Amino acid sequence: xxxxxxxxxxxxxxxxxxxxxxxxxxxxxxxxxxxxxxxxxxxxxxxxxxxxxxxxxxxxxxxxxxxxxxxxxxxxxxxxxxxxxxxxxxxxxxxxxxxxxxxxxxxxxxxxxxxxxxxxxxxxxxxxxxxxxxxxxxxxxxxxxxxxxxxxxxxxxxxxxxxxxxxxxxxxxxxxxxxxxxxxxxxxxxxxxxxxxxxxxxxxxxxxxxxxxxxxxxxxxxxxxxxxxxxxxxxxxx
Amino acid sequence: xxxxxxxxxxxxxxxxxxxxxxxxxxxxxxxxxxxxxxxxxxxxxxxxxxxxxxxxxxxxxxxxxxxxxxxxxxxxxxxxxxxxxxxxxxxxxxxxxxxxxxxxxxxxxxxxxxxxxxxxxxxxxxxxxxxxxxxxxxxxxxxxxxxxxxxxxxxxxxxxxxxxxxxxxxxxxxxxxxxxxxxxxxxxxxxxxxxxxxxxxxxxxxxxxxxxxxxxxxxxxxxxxxxxxxxxxxxxxxxxxxxxxxxxxxxxxxxxxxxxxxxxxxxxxxxx
Numbered sequence: 001x002x003x004x005x006x007x008x009x010x011x012x013x014x015x016x017x018x019x020x021x022x023x024x025x026x027x028x029x030x031x032x033x034x035x036x037x038x039x040x041x042x043x044x045x046x047x048x049x050x051x052x053x054x055x056x057x058x059x060x061x062x063x064x065x066x067x068x069x070x071x072x073x074x075x076x077x078x079x080x081x082x083x084x085x086x087x088x089x090x091x092x093x094x095x096x097x098x099x100x101x102x103x104x105x106x107x108x109x110x111x112x113x114x115x116x117x118x119x120x121x122x123x124x125x126x127x128x129x130x131x132x133x134x135x136x137x138x139x140x141x142x143x144x145x146x147x148x149x150x151x152x153x154x155x156x157x158x159x160x161x162x163x164x165x166x167x168x169x170x171x172x173x174x175x176x177x178x179x180x181x182x183x184x185x186x187x188x189x190x191x192x193x194x195x196x197x198x199x200x201x202x203x204x205x206x207x208x209x210x211x212x213x214x215x216x217x218x219x220x221x222x223x224x225x226x227x228x229x230x231x232x233x234x235x236x237x238x
Numbered sequence: 239x240x241x242x243x244x245x246x247x248x249x250x251x252x253x254x255x256x257x258x259x260x261x262x263x264x265x266x267x268x269x270x271x272x273x274x275x276x277x278x279x280x281x282x283x284x285x286x287x288x289x290x291x292x293x294x295x296x297x298x299x300x301x302x303x304x305x306x307x308x309x310x311x312x313x314x315x316x317x318x319x320x321x322x323x324x325x326x327x328x329x330x331x332x333x334x335x336x337x338x339x340x341x342x343x344x345x346x347x348x349x350x351x352x353x354x355x356x357x358x359x360x361x362x363x364x365x366x367x368x369x370x371x372x373x374x375x376x377x378x379x380x381x382x383x384x385x386x387x388x389x390x391x392x393x394x395x396x397x398x399x400x401x402x403x404x405x406x407x408x409x410x411x412x413x414x415x416x417x418x419x420x421x422x423x424x425x426x427x428x429x430x431x432x433x434x435x436x437x438x439x440x441x442x443x444x445x446x447x448x449x450x451x452x453x454x455x456x457x458x459x460x461x462x463x464x465x466x467x468x469x470x471x472x473x474x475x476x477x478x479x480x481x482x483x484x485x486x487x488x489x490x491x492x493x494x495x496x497x498x499x500x501x502x503x504x505x506x507x508x509x510x
Contacts, residue, residue: 029259032260116246
């Protein structure tokens with residue numbers, strides 16, 4: 001039994017290798033991209049539209065609404081990053097119903113990569129919104145003493161992001177594999193359904209936490225009237 | 239170790255590529271489609287608002303036009319009603335005037351007919367009474383009607399002398415005009431002599447009278463001079479009879495069961 005799909009090496013040439021994590025990630029990328037292309041190549045701009053277009057519009061506008069609810073002023077600027085985070089993690093969980101499939105998010109490497117992406121994206125969006133000086137000044141507020149704690153907070157929450165997603169996805173896969181060896185068919189099916197739910201929840205948590213971090217970073221400046229949000233509280237959420 | 243750093247880098251790249259791909263093939267087209275639809279809906283709503291405003295303006299215009307037409311119709315109706323009333327009054331007045339004229343004409347015609355009838359009745363009555371009297375006198379008293387008339391005339395002259403007709407007799411005496419004795423029938427010589435004797439002896443008129451026959455009279459005899467007359471005629475009785483008949487005709491119809499009205503003939507006395 002493999003603890004991580006990283007261990008399943010499909011092809012290797014020196015340092016370069018293609019393991020199950022990368023392969024399934026490409027498969028997911030292909031499914032998402034081809035599916036989106038297949039629907040959006042014949043988009044209707046009128047009132048009548050296809051069911052698939054309706055589904056995609058519901059997903060995209062739902063993501064946009066969630067981002068706006070979290071407190072980001074211009075949600076469309078973040079739909080690409082946060083929406084892709086959600087869709088990738090959710091799709092990776094959804095495909096666990098396919099036999100032989102190993103979710104890439106069950107690999108700590110993948111979750112680390114995603115957490116690193118968030119770790120990099122947060123200051124990028126913060127600097128783009130507030131400027132470098134303002135963003136860096138936020139680390140020494142309210143006093144310089146808080147600087148190490150803020151840095152530790154940044155690192156720890158990134159680590160928490162990666163570990164949380166990995167733990168949930170890996171555990172689900174592991175429990176399912178263990179149960180298949182010791183119990184009849186009923187329990188694995190129920191746990192598989194539970195794993196689907198857990199995967200969706202994790203996708204939501206991951207993307208929402210990323211949105212909260214970005215919101216905290218982009219609202220260093222005095223907030224606009226009526227747009228109050230608990231920056232510090234959300235920033236410290238593990 | 240659970241973390242394979244090559245895989246981390248590869249997954250990071252894969253994720254960035256996926257972000258770009260989904261932006262290119264999912265988010266941007268879908269959001270553009272939504273924006274286009276929203277713009278189209280907003281445009282259609284604006285057009286609908288404009289159409290509604292235009293419809294409201296049109297409705298207001300039509301309502302004003304309708305109100306004006308209603309007012310015009312009411313005015314025309316009022317004018318027509320007034321004209322109809324005036325025409326009706328005029329027609330009623332003309333009918334009333336025409337009825338009055340017809341009534342007057344009818345009344346006049348009835349009066350003319352009544353006069354003619356009365357005259358015819360009087361003449362007929364005179365003739366009938368005269369004939370009856372003549373026959374009755376002839377049968378009962380063996381006397382002629384004309385002789386009895388002359389005798390009565392003579393008594394009338396004698397009575398006039400004593401009555402309030404003395405002035406009239408004085409005028410006869412003083413008159414230079416010829417004295418005429420006018421009768422409805424030819425007087426016999428005896429009757430003429432009796433009349434002349436009565437004039438001369440009783441009234442003192444020496445002038446010899448002229449005897450004339452008045453064919454328009456039924457019966458009666460009179461003397462006339464200078465437009466004044468004195469005499470006796472059956473016409474007086476007939477006038478009394480006519481007055482009584484006229485009174486009977488003018489009286490309202492009695493209720494059923496009452497006694498029938500009777501003719502009361504007031505016969506004037508000889509002296510009268």
